[in-house]
Amino acid sequence: MTTNRPNVIEVRNLVKKFGDFIANDNLTFDVKQGEIFGFLGANGAGKTTAMKILCGLQAPTSGDIKVAGFDVYHQTNKIKQNIGYMSQRFSLYEDLTVKQNFQFYGGIYGLSGKQIKERTEYFLNKLELSHVANKILKEIPLGWKQKLAFSVAVLHHPKIVFLDEPTGGVDPITRRQFWEMIYEAANEGITVFVTTHYMDEAEYCERVCIMVDGRIEAMDTPSALKNKYEVTSMNEVFIRLARAQSTEQ
Amino acid sequence: MRTILYILQKEFRQIFREKAMLIIIFIIPMVQLTILSFTATFEIKNTNIAIIDHDHSHESRNLIRKFEGSSFFTMSAFYDSYEQGAEALKKGKVHQLLIIQPNFEKDLKRDGKAKVMVITDAINGSAAAIMSAYAHSILMDFNKQLLVEDFPQLNVNDPIQITVSNWYNPQLNYTTYMVPGILVLLVTIIGMFLSGMNVVKEKELGTIEQINVTPIKKYQFVIGKLLPFWIIAMFEFSFGLVLARFIFGVPMLGSIALQLGTVSVYLIVVLGFGLFVSTITDTMQQAMFISWFFMVIFILMSGLFTPVESMPDWAQTVNTLNPISYFIQINRMIMLKGSVFSDFAQQFYSLVIYAVLMLTLSVWRYRKVA
Known part of the structure; x- marks a missing residue:
């Protein structure tokens, strides 16, 4: 069902080196519009590096990479206008109120005052967080903050939203709600590119790409991968791939 | 333009949210200005002088009275021996010794000349020079009085009459001299630290990462970061x-x-400098140390305390890179001399070049990467 949709991310032979260390080794993949694309891997597998390159935060060593139709070498500002990003580390302003954070990021992405107001209300109502609208972020729990960070990332209705381990340190109920938000965003046509190392979350993705030591070891739908390795959960798929790697070494 | 306004709004909200910062920004500099201006002075008053009078004569007492009559000296002790005086000088109880030789009066009357000795604690060279000069002028005065009283037939008159007039600061008031300079220092310190800490703080907290994925342009970011502190520093000045x-x-x-x-x-130079430091460092600690390093050198070489003209040539060359030095000159000239633009055009253009340079460097160094 994804075949008819255009590609919004096209990666060909992406290589990223830090000195002798190869963080991303010849990655090639496409992500289609509206897709929920999971980027899985152990800590240090190179997920975050690849994501930062796609967001225009770092330059690749080599490779042809297009995001939202723009080239990551020369058109990073155009890419940035079209993407949303949620960092691994909470990075909204803790000393500003919820509303002020929405206002600031809405303004930065060029939304009008009216749009900012409407969308802020929309998200706060949806998250049932209207009562903390005027609280500074420092004072509210992490799970709520993560949901707010996601809302800020999609506030300007980007083509693609990048989520770097968005549910780290969050309780299971909030994680569940978080994935509901992700589905909603995807339904609205926003492509979701998400990294995680929770394998149960991988089951929620349309397609996953498993990275081991900077390389792509497997890429398909979760059910196809489970069939291929004849297991019942993504967790087992991942362990197989990671174990294969360690016995090779 | 709208983007810059949103950044400004956010910066001001953050500044005014923190009560401690408000005190640092507004109260502390004013307290410093008040305290420093009253205390940072090179005027020397109340020099403790000890007298060792080996003569105990009418003339020696006359001489001592001359010293007593000067507001510059405080008679702190009378000693009988040179050793006692030397000990007091060593312990720092007195700053100066006046030693009157035995037979002072007799020699004066008989030979028309006699000797006194002045010993000055010269640990602080410039203070010692001033104390010696004061003692010298009192002795000269005493000399002249002797000539007039004892040898009226000589009709001593100085062949050259010297009239000294001190322009621009007629009362030689140190506060007048120091305040314009200290004012420059305060806005410099506030400006450099606020801008220096600001961007690096966002790096430490990780909030810069979220900024870096937005389509904010470098110049918008730099303006948005500098303008709030520029406004605050202008207000403070x-x-x-x-x-x-x-x-x-x-x-x-x-x-x-x-x-x-x-x-x-001038503030663009200072804030640009701070911002540049911020872009080349990763933690607030590093930024603090680098800022201090330059700040201490700039301040000590600025001519606030010691005249730049008396520094060695190499130091004067280094000083062409010292923005504080330029602006202290300009500020003193305008305030105390009523100088017009053409009087300090050269210094001003140096500041303009400096400002352009610092802004270019910080825009160039600020990378929207993570």
């Missing part, structure tokens, strides 16, 4: 001028518009 005028009575001969015009350029 103006407030400082008011204090200078009404609390310290510093004359303001020059145009205030000219003064604000020059400080506005």
Whole structure:
């Protein structure tokens, strides 16, 4: 069902080196519009590096990479206008109120005052967080903050939203709600590119790409991968791939 | 433009959210200005002088009375021996010794000349020079009096009459001299630290990462980061001028518009410098140390405390890179001499070049990467 949709991310032979260390080794993949694309891997597998390159935060060593139709070498500002990003580390302003954070990021992405107001209300109502609208972020729990960070990332209705381990340190109920938000965003046509190392979350993705030591070891739908390795959960798929790697070494 | 306004709004909200910062920004500099201006002085008063009078004669007492009569000296002790005096000087109880030889009066009457000795604690060279000069002038005075009283037939008159008049600061008031300089220091410190800490703070907290994925342009970011501190520092400078005028009575001969015009350029240099430090460091600690390193050198070489003209040639060359030095000169010239633009055009253009350089460097160094 994804075949008819255009590609919004096209990666060909992406290589990223830090000195002798190869963080991303010849990655090639496409992500289609509206897709929920999971980027899985152990800590240090190179997920975050690849994501930062796609967001225009770092330059690749080599490779042809297009995001939202723009080239990551020369058109990073155009890419940035079209993407949303949620960092691994909470990075909204803790000393500003919820509303002020929405206002600031809405303004930065060029939304009008009216749009900012409407969308802020929309998200706060949806998250049932209207009562903390005027609280500074420092004072509210992490799970709520993560949901707010996601809302800020999609506030300007980007083509693609990048989520770097968005549910780290969050309780299971909030994680569940978080994935509901992700589905909603995807339904609205926003492509979701998400990294995680929770394998149960991988089951929620349309397609996953498993990275081991900077390389792509497997890429398909979760059910196809489970069939291929004849297991019942993504967790087992991942362990197989990671174990294969360690016995090779 | 709208983007810059949103950044400004956010910066001001963050600044005014923190009560401690408000105190640091607004109260501390004013307290410093008040305290430093009253205390940072090179005037030497109350020099403790000890007398060792081996003569105990009419003339020796006359001489001592001359010293007593000067507001510059405080008679702190009378000793009988040179050793006692030397000990007191060593312990720092007295700053100067006046030793009157035995037979002082007799020699004067008989030979027409006698000897006294002045010993000065010269640990602080410039203070010692001043103390010696004072003692010397009292002795000269005494000399002249002797000539007039004892040898009226000589009709001593100085062949050259010297009239000294001190322009621009007729009362030789140190506060007048120091306030314009200290005012420059305060806005420099506030400006450099606020801008220096700001961007690096966002790096430490990780909030810069979220900024870096937005389509904010470098120049928008730099303007948005500098303008709030520029406004605060301008406000502070103006407030400082008011204090200078009404609390310290510093004359303001020059145009205030000219003064604000020059400080506005100077602040771009300072804030640009701070921002540049911020872009090359990763933690607030590093930024703090680097800022201090330059700040201490710039301040000590600025001519605030010691005249730049008396520094060695290499130091004067280094000083061409010292923005504080330029602006202290300009500020003193405008306030105390009523100078007009053409009087300090060269220094001003140096500041303009400096401002352009610092801004270019910080825009260039600020990378929207993570």
